[in-house]
Amino acid sequence: MTRLSSTAVAPRLSIRDRIRRGNERPVWMEKPKPTTQVVKAVALIVICFLAIYPLFAVLATSLSSQAEIAANNGLVVFPKAPTLDAYRTIFSGGVVTDALVRSLLITVIGTTLSIAVTVAMAYGLTRRDLVGGKFFLMLALFTMLFSPGIIPSFLMVKEMGLMNSYAALVLPTLMSAFNLVVVRSFFMNMPQELFEAAKIDGAGDFRILIQMVLPLSKGVIAVVGLFYGVGYWNAFFNAMLYMDSDKWPLSMILRQYVLLGQPMGDAVAEIAVPSQAIQMAVVVVSLIPVVIVFPFLQKFFTKGVLTGAIKG
Amino acid sequence: MSISSQTLAPPKEERTPAGNKRVRASKRKGKPAPEYRQVSFMARLRRDKVMLALVLPGVAYFVLFHYVPLAGNIIAFLDYKPYLGFVDSVWVGFDNFSAMFSDAAFWGALRNTLVITGLQLVLFFPVPIALSLLLNSIMSKRIRKFVQSVVYLPHFIGWVIIVAVFSEILGATGIVPHLLDSAGLPRFDAMTTPEFFPFLVTIQSIWKDAGWGTIIFLAALMNVDQELYEAAAVDGAGPWQRMKNITIPGIMPIIILLLILNLGSILSVGFEQIVLQRDNVGPGAGEVLDTYVYFHGIQDGQWGTAAAVGLVKGIIGLFLVLGSNKLAHMFGQEGIYSSDKTK
Numbered sequence: 001m002t003r004l005s006s007t008a009v010a011p012r013l014s015i016r017d018r019i020r021r022g023n024e025r026p027v028w029m030e031k032p033k034p035t036t037q038v039v040k041a042v043a044l045i046v047i048c049f050l051a052i053y054p055l056f057a058v059l060a061t062s063l064s065s066q067a068e069i070a071a072n073n074g075l076v077v078f079p080k081a082p083t084l085d086a087y088r089t090i091f092s093g094g095v096v097t098d099a100l101v102r103s104l105l106i107t108v109i110g111t112t113l114s115i116a117v118t119v120a121m122a123y124g125l126t127r128r129d130l131v132g133g134k135f136f137l138m139l140a141l142f143t144m145l146f147s148p149g150i151i152p153s154f155l156m157v158k159e160m161g162l163m164n165s166y167a168a169l170v171l172p173t174l175m176s177a178f179n180l181v182v183v184r185s186f187f188m189n190m191p192q193e194l195f196e197a198a199k200i201d202g203a204g205d206f207r208i209l210i211q212m213v214l215p216l217s218k219g220v221i222a223v224v225g226l227f228y229g230v231g232y233w234n235a236f237f238n239a240m241l242y243m244d245s246d247k248w249p250l251s252m253i254l255r256q257y258v259l260l261g262q263p264m265g266d267a268v269a270e271i272a273v274p275s276q277a278i279q280m281a282v283v284v285v286s287l288i289p290v291v292i293v294f295p296f297l298q299k300f301f302t303k304g305v306l307t308g309a310i311k312g
Numbered sequence: 313m314s315i316s317s318q319t320l321a322p323p324k325e326e327r328t329p330a331g332n333k334r335v336r337a338s339k340r341k342g343k344p345a346p347e348y349r350q351v352s353f354m355a356r357l358r359r360d361k362v363m364l365a366l367v368l369p370g371v372a373y374f375v376l377f378h379y380v381p382l383a384g385n386i387i388a389f390l391d392y393k394p395y396l397g398f399v400d401s402v403w404v405g406f407d408n409f410s411a412m413f414s415d416a417a418f419w420g421a422l423r424n425t426l427v428i429t430g431l432q433l434v435l436f437f438p439v440p441i442a443l444s445l446l447l448n449s450i451m452s453k454r455i456r457k458f459v460q461s462v463v464y465l466p467h468f469i470g471w472v473i474i475v476a477v478f479s480e481i482l483g484a485t486g487i488v489p490h491l492l493d494s495a496g497l498p499r500f501d502a503m504t505t506p507e508f509f510p511f512l513v514t515i516q517s518i519w520k521d522a523g524w525g526t527i528i529f530l531a532a533l534m535n536v537d538q539e540l541y542e543a544a545a546v547d548g549a550g551p552w553q554r555m556k557n558i559t560i561p562g563i564m565p566i567i568i569l570l571l572i573l574n575l576g577s578i579l580s581v582g583f584e585q586i587v588l589q590r591d592n593v594g595p596g597a598g599e600v601l602d603t604y605v606y607f608h609g610i611q612d613g614q615w616g617t618a619a620a621v622g623l624v625k626g627i628i629g630l631f632l633v634l635g636s637n638k639l640a641h642m643f644g645q646e647g648i649y650s651s652d653k654t655k
């Protein structure tokens with residue numbers, strides 16, 4: 001790298017230098033053989049292809065016309081005449097649009113509540129000699145080791161009178177002990193002197209949380225929020241257990257009309273079994289939020305925001 | 313078979329908090345006991361009322377949705393009828409358990425569960441290790457970060473979408489049957505062939521979580537002492553020798569740890585994944601313990617037997633997790649100890 005500092009003076013770098021600049025090969029390491037490099041490059045390309053192609057295939061089918069799908073025996077690798085007909089159909093009102101709105105609302109409200117409860121509890125538990133603090137922490141941690149079981153959980157929701165209410169989609173999965181531990185260890189690793197100083201200046205615990213801790217915790221909140229948000233967005237089983245079909249989120253619509261191939265109501269009534277393009281369009285619509293949000297948040301994973309979670 | 317959530321923390325970062333603690337501990341040694349120890353119970357209660365109020369909603373959640381339902385397992389000992397409720401249903405002792413053991417469907421579900429988790433252990437487990445070794449050997453930061461992002465993404469895609477995507481690829485009209493056709497091989501529908509089901513489930517799990525699983529191994533790889541490589545290279549060790557003698561021993565403790573933790577969750581298969589696809593292949597191949605509980609209990613109303621299966625699974629699962637954690641602890645320490653010896 002030091003050798004490159006001289007070239008950095010020159011405004012233009014050769015392509016070779018630019019490639020080398022991204023490299024971090026230590027001095028002692030031999031240059032890999034060309035065959036090794038080729039094998040590695042092929043492996044990486046194959047891996048990326050395997051990860052991406054299925055999603056691309058779904059997108060391609062959703063953009064194809066029914067005629068093109070039929071002509072190609074169901075398989076369209078690259079639509080020759082891409083059309084948004086499938087999307088127009090599903091967005092022309094009715095089942096999918098409603099479910100999409102419901103899913104977005106459940107996800108936004110659920111994630112907000114989950115973050116609030118998790119951050120609050122994690123912050124409270126940072127006080128070393130909090131009355132019952134150890135007990136509360138263990139109470140949360142033990143839930144990582146067992147689950148009450150499907151039937152008791154189901155009966156609990158039923159007994160609480162939550163059947164067919166949206167609370168049944170949020171409350172049972174409101175918090176995860178793992179996320180609690182991640183947030184708490186992040187808080188514990190903050191410089192405590194800062195907060196002690198604020199306390200001497202007369203700030204209360206709540207004010208310290210809002211004005212000092214939260215602004216410093218954007219990364220960890222983003223990561224935990226992503227975990228919660230993805231959980232709410234993808235969840236279908238609670239909806240399957242607790243909700244009538246007129247309150248289904250998008251994931252259940254997907255299961256019903258794409259996986260089980262049952263006819264869609266309302267808007268697409270004229271098509272008994274949804275055409276392949278429409279089915280795949282629903283898949284793409286449910287993929288979009290994840291694909292949009294992920295790139296903004298993925299950098300936090302490599303930055304190690306999950307710091308010290310193992311310590312509990 | 314996802315990696316146990318407790319182990320997700322990158323070991324690289326562990327150093328810092330541990331180091332901090334040591335500093336704090338040594339500071340504490342010199343001084344008298346810190347002031348907060350002397351605060352009385354009532355004074356702490358008064359001082360921390362805000363903190364306690366903040367903790368309360370979370371505690372209420374865990375109690376209501378994790379501890380109170382535990383008591384609901386009592387229906388494993390009842391002839392539970394929803395219209396009678398807990399109180400009026402007849403107590404039948406262990407009848408539900410003997411019904412469970414004489415039910416062929418239960419044994420089938422147990423066998424399917426073990427086949428799937430066993431297969432995942434063999435086929436899934438090595439993939440993240442190999443992938444992280446490959447990623448670790450990529451010198452270009454940009455390429456490495458890109459590939460990492462690409463392989464992390466499927467982890468965040470829900471099972472409903474994944475099953476839909478796989479039907480599109482492997483199903484009758486997908487690209488794989490088309491390729492089989494053009495290669496002159498017999499086509500088969502991977503989504504609905506019972507014999508293929510364990511493999512299908514494993515392939516899906518690999519697609520979804522193998523990339524995500526590399527996080528922990530990459531962290532372990534970064535933790536390997538880089539000077540060892542330099543010393544070995546100076547002594548004339550080639551890339552393969554360095555991998556064999558430094559890299560692999562360096563991450564062995566974490567491999568053993570995860571292997572043991574995975575053994576601890578051998579009764580748990582991804583429930584959502586299976587429940588979506590069980591009917592494609594029929595209960596003979598597609599029923600696992602969790603789906604047995606769901607279909608026999610909530611769907612068919614055999615509440616008692618299903619709850620008994622759930623309870624047995626839960627208890628054995630708890631002991632497996634506790635036991636494997638203990639085992640991992642023992643092995644983990646020994647593993648770290650033996651890697652220290654190579655230094």
